[in-house]
Amino acid sequence: MKANNSLSPEELSSKLGKLFEEELKDIYWAEKALTSALPKMISKATSAELVQALEDHLAETEEQISRVEQVFQLLGKDPSAKKCEAMAGLIKEAEELMEESDEGVMRDAAIISAAQKVEHYEIASYGTLRSFAQTLGLEEAVSILDLTLEEEKNADLTLTEVAVTAVNLEAAGENEE
Template identity: 50%
Template sequence: MNIKTVEELFIHLLSDTYSAEKQLTRALAKLARSASDEKLVQAFQAHLDETQGQIERIDRVVESDAAIKIKRMKCAAMEGLIEEANEVIESTEKNEVRDAALIAAAQKVEHYEIASYGTLVTLAQQLGYKQAAKLLSETLEEEKATDIKLTDLALGSVNKKAGNKS
């Protein structure tokens, strides 16, 4: 990787984020199957649909400007976060404790995505990619909303039920 300009940095980070979203689509279905709380299952399924829309939005970012071309790469950070989630699944029974751990794993993913999209929006604005900045901002807001939903699930019921398991 030899990045010399802010434009090259933007393309690199956008490509990395695209990879992250693709990896996440595969992981979310497994998270949904691994959860026992019905509201958490529904949250993972809804986020899967949303993530597919976010991938389409990145495709629209690429279509919005001829200078933006995604590179094939693998997001190592998302790969690690998904591996952590898989370790949670393998080391816990399908119950409230696993649900609490799955929320924690999912929030790590959300925080990574919030940081990624926040940076992309800033760079797109700096580079004058107005349409890209608008599209990426939409995704940023969705990621923040998902993080809040996960917090609400944890505080509303899942963590309380998990606490009663001890």
């Protein structure tokens, strides 16, 4: 374990160190994009539980952006973003689902579907970043990334709970017209 929790110049220039930095730029862009996408989902949701879950996650997302900035600082780098094509695609899909779904419970089900895809992407990203940080000996970054990873898992569980206890049941009762 490193005393100062930062990468040596040799480690930073290693292929894994560079990949870690690139993936960090990717998730930084993704989180920033979510701060614009989540309010749109919130405004179109009708379930009080779903609105609350999305509002809570928006607040967490803003904290997560600060944490990613902390990890950049540990690397001795200024935070910078690189467009995350995966997140851009997930957000576009969410927008299309919301447009194509009838207002109300069907749209809520679509929002949950889209939001869970986003959560699963974030879980994969933060899990990978955490593993890279661990391999690189960045124990402070591991702790920071682990906290965010747990928040993403909890957000996914909350969305599942909202879906199975209310929204999906109501949506299943609606008939095609």
